[in-house]
Amino acid sequence: MPELPEVETIRRSLAGLEGEEIRTALIHDGRLTRPASPAVVAAGLAGAVLAAPRRRGKYLILPFVDGRSLLVHLRMTGAFLSRGAGEAPVADPSHLRAELRFSSGRRLLYTDIRRFGTWQVLGPAELEAHLGERLGPEPLEDWPRGSLATALSRRRRPLLSALLDQRTVAGVGTIYALEALHAAGLAPTRPSDTLGPEESARLQQEIIAALTVGLEAGGASIRDYRRADGSRGRMQERLRVYGRAGDACAACGAVIERQTIGGRSAFWCPACQPS
DNA sequence: CCCCAGCCCTGGTCGC
DNA sequence: TGCGACCAGGGCTGGG
Numbered sequence: 589m590p591e592l593p594e595v596e597t598i599r600r601s602l603a604g605l606e607g608e609e610i611r612t613a614l615i616h617d618g619r620l621t622r623p624a625s626p627a628v629v630a631a632g633l634a635g636a637v638l639a640a641p642r643r644r645g646k647y648l649i650l651p652f653v654d655g656r657s658l659l660v661h662l663r664m665t666g667a668f669l670s671r672g673a674g675e676a677p678v679a680d681p682s683h684l685r686a687e688l689r690f691s692s693g694r695r696l697l698y699t700d701i702r703r704f705g706t707w708q709v710l711g712p713a714e715l716e717a718h719l720g721e722r723l724g725p726e727p728l729e730d731w732p733r734g735s736l737a738t739a740l741s742r743r744r745r746p747l748l749s750a751l752l753d754q755r756t757v758a759g760v761g762t763i764y765a766l767e768a769l770h771a772a773g774l775a776p777t778r779p780s781d782t783l784g785p786e787e788s789a790r791l792q793q794e795i796i797a798a799l800t801v802g803l804e805a806g807g808a809s810i811r812d813y814r815r816a817d818g819s820r821g822r823m824q825e826r827l828r829v830y831g832r833a834g835d836a837c838a839a840c841g842a843v844i845e846r847q848t849i850g851g852r853s854a855f856w857c858p859a860c861q862p863s
Numbered sequence: 864c865c866c867c868a869g870c871c872c873t874g875g876t877c878g879c
Numbered sequence: 880t881g882c883g884a885c886c887a888g889g890g891c892t893g894g895g
Contacts, residue, residue, distance in 0.1 A: 589888075619871090646889080663889055665873080683873095702872045704889070722890090745866080752889080762888070810887090851868070852888065 589810055590662045591646060592727070592759030593802030593823065598668055599643040601816035605650070605670075608690040609637045617685040617700070620707050632709040633658065633688065645723045645758030649715070657715050659708045660698075666705030668816045669697040723758040727796055728803075731757065736795070737788035740780040747783075748776035749850040751795070760795060762852050763808055763830045768794040770829045770839075775861040776854040777847070801826065829855040 590598070613633035615626035636656070642649040650658040660666070673693025686698040686707065698705075710718060724739065725731045739756045740747070750756050751765040760768075769776050771794040774787060783791070802808060807821030810831070815821065828838050833846035833855055842859035 661889080663872095664887075700872095701874070702887090704872065706890095743865085749866095754890085850866095853886085 589664050589761070589763075590666070590807070591761035591764050591802070592643075592799050593764070593805075594807035594821065595643050595646050595648055595662065595759070596803055597807045597821065598662075598816055599641045599648055602641045602648075602650070602668065602670065602696075605638050605690075605694075605696065606640045607638065608692060608694060610634060610688050611691045612689040614687040614689070615685075615707075616687070617703060619703055620685050620698075620700075620705065622706070624708065629707060629709055632656070644719050644726065645754055646761070647719065647723075655712050657710055657712075659706075659710055659715060659718065661706045662700070663702070663704030663706070665701040667699050669699065669818060670816045671695040671697060722754055724753075724755040725757055727757050727759060727799055731792070731796070733789070733792070734785075736792040737783070737785055740783055740788055742781075744779050744781045746776060746849050747774060747778045747780050747791075748852065748854050750780040752850070752852065757795065759799070762854075763810070763827065764795070764798045764802060766830050766855055767828060768798040770856060770861060771798065773860055773862075775858075775863045776849055776856050777863055829857060831855065 610633050613630040615621060615630050618626050620626065621629040636652040636654065639651040639653050642651060646661060648660040648662065650660065671694065683699040683701050684697060685700045685703065688696040725735055736757065740750055747769060748765055751760050752762065766776060768791060772791040774791060802823045805821055805823035805826060806815060808823035808827065809820035810824050829844055832844045835844050837844055837857035837860060840857065840859045842857050844855055845858050846853060846855050
């Protein structure tokens, strides 16, 4: 569930880890590091000194001063909890999947109920290759005007499917894709290659706007997402279509519809977003 | 080559 | 109260 605003919120909360040295890494869940073995990853983490945390799309990057990085994808339910030296351990240890113990006594706990999340340690070239072949432009940094129009026209598929493809634009997931489509007045079922240049430009603007609002709200705590201090975001209170099937559209009063598109639940207003 | 169903996972919810 | 069915869905794989 964490999308760009949620991952960026987590990144910001981890900024204070810069300069910390990992004394010990504990990997409790063998799946976390697949295909690499947990023992190899733990050994690779030990002794590393953290540089400033980064983010690319929905990936969280904890770079080391030696050039390598811990590349984390939270998938659905991954979460970090930062603990100061001497603070009590996590309340729900059954979902604790990994733990970084720093020389300072601080700890970074990683929990993941559904165990979809991944941890990889990669060198600089591997990292760039890994991200480069999976991710398109970063929407809040360097997203050229017209970029979305080009990407959408290249293939014919439902708009929602096109936006969830991380090569179209990095970091957008179901929630923000559906909110942006609603704001742009475009149905998620609409074939991606039927948009005019004005519609594509509007959608690009609304994606940026939705992500920006989400970031300002500290992310959307729909189910399991929490910030690294355990607090909740506020974006869930501002959602206009996601999860609102049967409700009245805030803009026009029509009933919000739900339909599965490409295996994902889609929500939209049939009046504001005609097919 | 493209597209989509199915898979991985667990906890919460719903109906009986 | 108990239990099974179903749902949530990012990214990847394999079948058509």
